Amino acid sequence: MAAVVAVTLTTAGLVRDHQRAELMRTSPVGVASLADPPEEVWTLPFDRAFGRSDFVDQPTVVMDGLLVLLPTVRRDYFVLPPATGAADPAPAGFDDVTAVDPASGEVAWQVPVGEDPECGPSGYDATIRTGLLTCVQGPPDAREVLAIQPDGGTSLRRAGLSDDEQLVPGPAGLVVRLRRLGDPVEPPPAPVCDPEGVCDSLLLTEGRDVRVTGEDPLTGAELWRERVAFEPREAASCFTPWTGTDGAQELDLDHVTASAGAETVAVEGCGVQATLSADGVRLDTAGERQAGRPAWVTELGSGRFAVESGSSTSFLVDGAGAVLGTVAGYPQPVEASPDAPDDLLFPSSMNGAGFDAVREDGTVLWTERYATRVLLSARDVVVADRGSKLVGLDRDTGAEVWEWEHDDPRGLGLFRTVTDGETVASVYLPQDDAARGELVAIDLATGKERWAVPVAGPVVAVDGNLVAITPNGLHGLG
Secondary structure (H helix, E strand, O other): OHHHHHHHHHHHHHHHHHHHHHHHOOOOOEEOOOOOOOOEEEEEEOOEOOOOOOOOOOOEEEEOOEEEEOOOOHHHOEEOOOOOOOOEEOOOEOOOEEEEOOOOOOEEEEEOOOOOOEEEOOEOOOOOEOOOEEEEEOOOOOOEEEEEOOOOOEEEEEOOOOOOEEEEEOHHHOEEEEEEOOOOOOOOOOOOEOOOOOEOOOEEOOOOOEEEEEEOOOOOOEEEEEEEOOOOEEHHHHEEEEEOOOOOEEEOOOOEEEEEOOOEEEEEEOOEEEEEEOOOOEOOOOOOOOOOOOOEEEEEEOOEEEEEOOOOEEEEEEOOOOEEEEEEOOEOOOOEOOOOOOOOEOEEOOOOOOEEEEOOOOOEEEEEOOOOEEEEEOOOEEEEEEOOEEEEEEOOOOOEEEEEEOOOOOOEEEEEEEEOOOEEEEEEEEOOOOOOEEEEEEEOOOOOEEEEEEEOOOEEEEOEEEEEEEOOEEEEEO
16 A cells, blocks of 8 residues: 555656646746756757857847747957958857757758848847747848748848838837938037037937837738937937047937847937837836936836836836836846746835835835845745855745855856756856856755756756857757
8 A cells, every 4th residue: 555655646746747847848947857967968069169258149039949049240259360360250150040959959940141130039048939030131222021930931021121211120020110200400519628628518409200110020011100209318329339530439310229129129319219019009108207318118027017217116017008006116027937926026125235025016025135136036935146145035025045155156157047946057157268157056945056067158948958058059958
């Protein structure tokens, strides 16, 4: 009878482990199991390795359980050809958009890209997932839109840009078209400077609005349109990032750019700033804001956003732009274990140190004074960073449950964490060439270190698997 009970308990435990592993596969920080120290199970070299001193900032996105690596920005990496010794741009990574099976390291598909590609949405920690990837590519006078499906299928069309338009990848597989409206504005006179080089402030009172359009990448059909009005602004945001022929910065009154997150597109330029949802809803105008101050929008996940404008209060907003409530401080996005309740926000403390644990209705449950940020919101504890120490804080009370301290930091910086629901693994990366990175696993219940293994670059979780992105390529850890 005892043997039967033991077998039954073992079977039930295996079923629970399997269910937990499957749940973890649904999360951008979830790993099927961290019970044992991982070993390298496959390697996939890049077409071109990163330089020894280059930080590995390979853009990635997850599509249908595949780790998709996008082209790196050409101007970020340079090599010296032996023949001429002249600097020539050469991107690191793969030549094409490359999808990799995180379990086996096999290349599922590759899609070539054209001249000067800009692809998105993407990030640097494999936390963004999309059902459609878009790349805007080609020479300035013949830009194209390349849409890539999760199976590697593609669609290509001409962007059809006029001289004063630009097109960029947007959230959720959209493309976003930007255009200044109205007649060009004459630049203001140069500021007056004294002999010490102190200049009068340059306030721009006139400028052109920007039309922002969300388009279907496959057909070019307009899905939404928003007009962002010019607002008087100091000229600091209107100078080009390069210098003119005389060595001085140049004033560009029509400068405007856009960058996509998982759920938003941020538009910034000379006299304009706005954040829109994937449905084209202005999020930065929700709630009240201080006059003359742009509002900053932070994606919190689960269709929620924090909007702050320099005051001590942030507005919680949904994807339709409706204000859900207000929170003291500035909430930051926090990675959460998929088995954790989605009931807490962690804005910076109004006392100037640490953070608060706050419910969506603004109720403060507890305050942490010494940690700088939340690394993981888990089922029973909140894991926070206290410099060289990690602490586990009781989710309901904030009481310290455990503390773990790195015994030899050696100039290592904490990159991010992943979890299997019972263990949290923290990625420590070197801040100089002398150190070696480390992946350290800590028991979520006790804070006891379970194991530590060396790593040579960021480690990300994809479909329950661990993948290290190193200067020479990808390494599967299992």
